Amino acid sequence: MQSSGAKRELPLIGGPPRERADAAENRRKILSxxxxxxxxxxxxxxxxxxxxxxxxxxxGTVYRRFGDRAGLAYALIDERERVLQAAFLHGPPPLGPGxxxxxxxxxFLSALxxxxxxxxxxxxxxxxxxxxxxxxxxxxxxYHLHLATLILRLRPDADAHYLxxxxxxxxxxxxxxxxxxxxxxxxxxxxAGLDALIRNLGRTDPAT
Numbered sequence: 001m002q003s004s005g006a007k008r009e010l011p012l013i014g015g016p017p018r019e020r021a022d023a024a025e026n027r028r029k030i031l032s033x034x035x036x037x038x039x040x041x042x043x044x045x046x047x048x049x050x051x052x053x054x055x056x057x058x059x060g061t062v063y064r065r066f067g068d069r070a071g072l073a074y075a076l077i078d079e080r081e082r083v084l085q086a087a088f089l090h091g092p093p094p095l096g097p098g099x100x101x102x103x104x105x106x107x108f109l110s111a112l113x114x115x116x117x118x119x120x121x122x123x124x125x126x127x128x129x130x131x132x133x134x135x136x137x138x139x140x141x142x143y144h145l146h147l148a149t150l151i152l153r154l155r156p157d158a159d160a161h162y163l164x165x166x167x168x169x170x171x172x173x174x175x176x177x178x179x180x181x182x183x184x185x186x187x188x189x190x191x192a193g194l195d196a197l198i199r200n201l202g203r204t205d206p207a208t
Contacts, residue, residue: 029055043125070129101154102202109194124173
C-alpha cells in the first residue's frame, strides 16, 4: 500500500494506477461527495467525517485512501491537472508541440492562469498544507521541466532552472489570490503581467 505522502502527489505523466473495482468505486463516491461539499461550503467545509457520511463509506476508508484533508484536496485537483498536462504534452500548438518556444511558454502560462483560477481555493489549501507542499508533488516538477526545456531552446545561455521557478512563482495560489482578491487584479491583468515577463525573456538585445 502506498504511503499517504505518495497519495498526495499530483501525477507527473500518465494515467492513474489500476484499482480493484470496489476500490475504484469507493474512490469515485468519496471524490464525488467531497466535490459536492466543497462546491457548497468551500474548502474549509471539507471534513473527513462528513465526506465519509455523504459517500456512504467508513471514515477509515477515507483516511486510508487520502491520508488527510490535504490529500483529499489534491485528489480533487487531480482530474483538472491531468487535462492540463495532456494539453501541453500532446495537444495542438501553441500550447502543445509545434509552436516556437516563446509562443509555447506564453500559451502554457496562460493555461496555468486559467487552471489556477478554476481551483484557486483548493490549490491554496493543498499548497499551504506544509512548507514544501507546492514543490513536492509531481505537478510542479512537470511544469518546471516543461518551462526549463522551452527556455533553453529560446535562450541556450540562460539559467533555465532559475527562470522556470521565476515564471511559476506568480502562480502560487497565495500570491495569485492576493492579487485577485486583495489587489483587485482581473485575470487579464495577471496574464498581461506574465506576457511582459515572457517578452523580456525573449529579448536578445542588451538591456538599456
